[in-house]
Amino acid sequence: MSDSSPSPKLLYCRCAYAQVVPQSVKDGVLAKLCDSGTSFESVADLCEMAAHRDERLKAFANTTPIRIAACFPRVVRGLFRQAESPLPEDGVEILNMRVQSIDEVSEGMLKA
Amino acid sequence: MITHTARPLRVVLYEGTGAIALSAPARAQVLAALLDKGYAVTRATAQGSTGFPHDDRSLLVLGQFQNQQAPDLEDATGKVTIEARDITGLETLDIVSLVEKARGNKPMNQPGTWKPWFPVIDYSRCTNCMQCLSFCLFDVYGVSKDGKIQVQNNDNCKTNCPACSRVCPEVAIMFPKHQAGPINGEVVNEEDLRREKMKVDISSLLGGDIYARLRDRSEAAKSRFSKERSADKALEERKKCLTKMAQDGFIPAEVLASLPSPDEIMRKAEEAQARAQAALSANGTPA
The missing domain is CATH 3.40.50 (Rossmann fold)
Incomplete structure (x- = not known):
């Protein structure tokens, strides 16, 4: 990414409607995002949004580059596609809080 | 709500x-x-x-x-x-x-009172075989205008039931709120594929066979072996399969309790099979 590229937008999913993301990881990542001085967007649950085809998903998909802290990448892409808001192939980084560590996810989200 | x-x-x-x-x-x-x-x-x-x-x-x-x-x-x-x-x-x-x-009183879905449970299709793996459409008894799946399988009625899905993902031969059906992989969306490996193929064999006993049996029903009725090929027997086998899946922890017991009546199952099965066959025919795929 060149210096002139726009900064990636940040989206954090809390997975609030089911306890499938380790609590410590989602709390830890949120704390790191909060500690940083950066602005970011957070949602209660991308699955809940996809369930009712929330128009915000379209806005997220259209705002690249974007980094998403959520779940398995193929799930996240599938949710957006199912909500008729497919994520573009390029300009999207998905961090997986189900398997990655707090440091891996937060560093991936906040890297320069 | x-x-x-x-x-x-x-x-x-x-x-x-x-x-x-x-x-x-x-x-x-x-x-x-x-x-x-x-x-x-x-x-x-x-x-x-x-x-x-x-x-x-x-x-x-x-x-x-x-x-x-x-x-x-x-x-x-x-x-x-x-x-x-x-x-x-x-x-x-x-x-x-x-x-x-x-x-105020603006409605919203409250965490803890509802779980967003529905299948998500990984189209990079899906071959559009329509097995999920044929299998699901709750009309969750449908076919798009361009003949592609899609999730049309996610509200109909039974919470904690990933049974359709277990009949998918390509491990293309994910349930994001499921705990274990690959159904939860984990990367699919060869072992997963092998295991899923075995599950297809199990499900075809009831999911696939039931429709074949339905197609043959009129002929079977004339046959002296009709008892073995009857729709009733196929229905019984399907229930056995679902019961086994419930016992193995693959689907919740509530799903069994919420199954439609036998007549309704037969009607739905015929409709689903017709839709699947129509889509496959339109796509030029042999049913």
Whole structure:
């Protein structure tokens, strides 16, 4: 990414409607995002949004580059596609809080 | 109650110019508490906006404003109602109460009372074989105008039942809220594929066979072996399969209890099979 590229937008999913993301990881990542001085967007649950085809998903998909802290990448892409808001192939980084560590996810989200 | 038209209120935690930043722990606590209640929260700092379009009809802006005085805010386009509240000195629970009060009786899905449980298709793996359409008894699947399998009625899906994912030969059906891989969306490996193929053999005993049996029903009725090929027997086998899946912990027992009546199952099976065959024919794929 060149210096002139726009900064990636940040989206954090809390997975609030089911306890499938380790609590410590989602709390830890949120704390790191909060500690940083950066602005970011957070949602209660991308699955809940996809369930009712929330128009915000379209806005997220259209705002690249974007980094998403959520779940398995193929799930996240599938949710957006199912909500008729497919994520573009390029300009999207998905961090997986189900398997990655707090440091891996937060560093991936906040890297320069 | 599930509300599919209502969107959760969007809250903006404003820490930009004219506001005093919260302490880091307080900020994290407030965000977590609001998210866990189902709200969408934007953290806006002096480092600029999040860059996402503000397409919401209403926004609630929270901040520790100068002189503890929330500013009057107005959307230049007049399309968005913006309210601002000062949260100086408030504890997290007080802030959540303030937001709940601001939401009023606008409906939203509350975490803990509903789980967004539905299949998600990985189209990079899906071969459009329609087995899921044929298998599901609850009309979750349908066919798009261009002949592709799609999830059309996710509300019909039975919470915690991933049975259709187990008949998918390509491991293309995911349930994001499922605990274990690959159904939860984990990367699919060769072992998963081998295991899923075996499951297809099991399911075909009931999922696939039942339709073949239905097609042959009239002929079977004339046959002296009709007892073995009867739709009743196929139905019984399907129930056995589902019972076995429930016993093995693959599907919840409630799903068994909520199965349609035998007549309804037969009707649905015929309809689903017809839709699947029509889609496959339209796509030029042999049924």
